[in-house]
Amino acid sequence: MTREQIKDIVLRVLGRIAPEADLTRIKPAARLRDQLDIDSMDLLNFVIGLHKELNIEIPEAEYPKLATLDGCVDYLMSHQKA
Amino acid sequence: MPQLGADMTAGKLLRWRKKVGDRVQRGDIIADVETDKADIEIEVFTTGVIEKLLVQPEEKVPVGTVLAVIQEDGKPPTAKEITPPLPMRAVQQPALTPIPSVELQPAAPHEAGAARLRISPAARKLAQDLGVDPTSVAGTGPEGRITLEDVHKAAKEGPPPVEAGPDRAARMRQVIAAAMARSKREIPHYYLSTTIDMSRALAWLTKENLKRSVEDRLVYGVLLLKAVALALREVPELNSVWKGSVVTSCPDVHVGVAVSLRGGGLVAPALHYTDQLTIDELMKKFRDLVQRTRAGLLRSSELSDPTITVTSLGEQGVEAVFGIIYPPQVALVGFGKIVERPWSCEGQIVSRPLTTATLSADHRVSDGHRGGLFLAAIDHKLQEPEKL
Numbered sequence: 001m002t003r004e005q006i007k008d009i010v011l012r013v014l015g016r017i018a019p020e021a022d023l024t025r026i027k028p029a030a031r032l033r034d035q036l037d038i039d040s041m042d043l044l045n046f047v048i049g050l051h052k053e054l055n056i057e058i059p060e061a062e063y064p065k066l067a068t069l070d071g072c073v074d075y076l077m078s079h080q081k082a
Numbered sequence: 083m084p085q086l087g088a089d090m091t092a093g094k095l096l097r098w099r100k101k102v103g104d105r106v107q108r109g110d111i112i113a114d115v116e117t118d119k120a121d122i123e124i125e126v127f128t129t130g131v132i133e134k135l136l137v138q139p140e141e142k143v144p145v146g147t148v149l150a151v152i153q154e155d156g157k158p159p160t161a162k163e164i165t166p167p168l169p170m171r172a173v174q175q176p177a178l179t180p181i182p183s184v185e186l187q188p189a190a191p192h193e194a195g196a197a198r199l200r201i202s203p204a205a206r207k208l209a210q211d212l213g214v215d216p217t218s219v220a221g222t223g224p225e226g227r228i229t230l231e232d233v234h235k236a237a238k239e240g241p242p243p244v245e246a247g248p249d250r251a252a253r254m255r256q257v258i259a260a261a262m263a264r265s266k267r268e269i270p271h272y273y274l275s276t277t278i279d280m281s282r283a284l285a286w287l288t289k290e291n292l293k294r295s296v297e298d299r300l301v302y303g304v305l306l307l308k309a310v311a312l313a314l315r316e317v318p319e320l321n322s323v324w325k326g327s328v329v330t331s332c333p334d335v336h337v338g339v340a341v342s343l344r345g346g347g348l349v350a351p352a353l354h355y356t357d358q359l360t361i362d363e364l365m366k367k368f369r370d371l372v373q374r375t376r377a378g379l380l381r382s383s384e385l386s387d388p389t390i391t392v393t394s395l396g397e398q399g400v401e402a403v404f405g406i407i408y409p410p411q412v413a414l415v416g417f418g419k420i421v422e423r424p425w426s427c428e429g430q431i432v433s434r435p436l437t438t439a440t441l442s443a444d445h446r447v448s449d450g451h452r453g454g455l456f457l458a459a460i461d462h463k464l465q466e467p468e469k470l
Contacts, residue, residue: 020344037344039397040301041372051296060291060299 001080003073006054010072013049017042028070055081083115083137085145086122086385088409089261093117094142095149104132106152111381113149118253119349123381130154201228212237254347262406269324269412270445273404276457278464279427280420280435286467302420303394304365308470310392310415311335311356313459319448320441320456321389323410329447338388338408339368341375349375350391350408351384361470396420402438412444413453415460 011023018036032038038046046066047058056079058066065075083093096114100106106126113124134151137143201209201216205228209216212233219236221228283305291299314321314335322331335357338350353359353367374380390411395403396419403416418438425434439460443453463470 018344040303041369044299044301044369045373047299048296057296060288 001054001077003077006076006080007069007073009053010050010069010076013046013053016049017045026069029068031067032069032072033067050076083143083145083147083149084124084382084386086115086117086382087119087257087261088264089257090117090119090145092142092144093122095137095139096121097139098135100132102132102135106130106132115382118250118257119347119385120375120378120380122385123379124149125382126152128152128154130157200226202230205230205233208233209236251346254343258348261408265406265409269407269409271407271442272445272450272453273440273442274450274453274457275402275404275438275440276454276461277436278439278461279425280437280464283464283467284420284435298362298365300361300365301368304361304368305464305467305470306394306417307337307339307353307356307368307392308359308361308364309460309463310390311337312463312470313456314390315357316459317448317452317456319452320413320443322412322447323389324412324444324447325410329412332389334389336387336389338391338411339371340391340393340405341372343376349380349385350388350393351375351380352388354383354387390415392417394418396437402440404440405442407442407444412447413456414442416440416442 011026014021014026014032014036015023017038021036026032026035033043036042043063043066047063050072051057054076056076058075058079062075066072083095086093094116096116098113100110100112106112107129108127110126111123112126112132115122115124130152132150133153135149136151137147137149143149200221200223201219206216208214208230209219209228214233214236216228216233219228219232220226222232223229284302287300287302287305294300318331319329321335322329324330334355336352336354337356338352340348340350342348351371353364353371356364359367371384388408388411391405391408391414393403393405393414394417396417399419401418401421403418405414405416407414416439418440420435420437422433423436424431425436426432427434439457441453441457
């Protein structure tokens with residue numbers, strides 16, 4: 001999957017969690033938590049959503065790597081299944 | 083029309099999900115109702131056959147209005163004739179005494195606040211014939227009694243303009259304001275706080291989540307909810323409601339969870355039988371409840387049943403929450419963020435993840451001594467997370 005395709009999936013999952021958000025205005029290097037008012041339950045739903053879409057199981061210890069949009073895409077790119 | 087929280091005075095029926103002649107069972111969703119806070123699914127609390135639907139979709143009626151008549155199994159048909167309610171024309175002031183039940187019961191006399199409506203039978207009949215809601219009519223007779231002339235005048239003037247302007251977020255802010263102002267006015271709050279070492283709970287949580295698939299993972303908040311629910315068994319007077327001048331102990335623990343809404347505002351629906359659920363059951367229900375709350379898909383019992391509220395603002399960076407009790411409940415527990423701080427342990431100063439737990443409680447029902455025991459019980463529960 002390309003970086004753009006993964007980014008689209010991340011945004012789609014985020015859109016289900018924060019349907020009111022204008023996802024076109026997300027700053028890729030800024031913290032998602034601050035931009036979308038995400039709490040721990042949202043984060044869990046986000047990780048579950050990514051798992052369903054990409055079949056990548058993200059350990060809890062690695063949640064901090066998902067802090068930004070860029071961070072999410074980087075992480076998921078490097079953990080893609082062959 | 084059930085009262086879905088102390089701040090609700092009326093609701094609009096959006097649609098019936100059942101029709102006359104349909105069989106319903108306790109727990110079935112029978113209708114959807116719009117309140118200022120959310121659209122709510124209305125459950126029934128009896129089993130039988132729907133005999134009458136008394137309120138039409140889009141009608142706004144006061145809390146306590148009979149929505150439908152159900153012929154209960156094994157009981158004789160309804161003897162009393164119940165007439166459909168008149169549509170509301172004005173938003174009432176918050177009632178002083180909430181009607182707690184969500185059962186489809188015969189309506190209480192139509193009252194504005196605590197004052198009984200003064201109107202003659204003839205004027206009431208005329209109001210019904212002309213489609214005028216008597217509660218919106220200013221009485222000019224003796225002691226404010228509504229006269230025939232008052233009803234004629236109200237009918238001529240027509241209904242007041244439909245509530246213009248405020249969207250749901252603004253209306254929600256208004257009802258929260260009313261409930262919180264009432265709470266501060268009527269409830270003598272006292273506040274306590276304690277610091278809790280969360281190292282055991284967090285270590286257990288990390289270990290547990292390592293073993294679990296993504297979908298079965300736990301969030302930290304679920305441990306707090308279960309600890310509060312179990313602690314209530316030891317100090318049950320905090321699991322009570324205050325109605326009129328009477329405190330009633332609640333036999334079951336239904337913890338209300340404060341959930342912030344993305345458009346602003348707050349709802350605190352119940353997790354039923356919180357103390358009896360396993361941690362996995364509680365997590366599933368908690369996740370489902372938060373999702374449905376934010377999607378506006380709550381059920382009536384979830385709004386009417388909380389026996390205590392738990393709020394956590396730790397994720398917003400808040401160190402301690404001193405909340406306002408949600409009537410008719412008598413206590414609210416708050417949790418702040420977890421911070422690493424020096425902590426004295428077995429004669430050593432060590433760094434530990436600490437949180438501040440607070441209790442806001444109604445001094446009419448409990449005192450500081452019992453409140454302190456309750457916070458200590460929460461602390462003890464969190465020191466043995468494997469038992470939660």
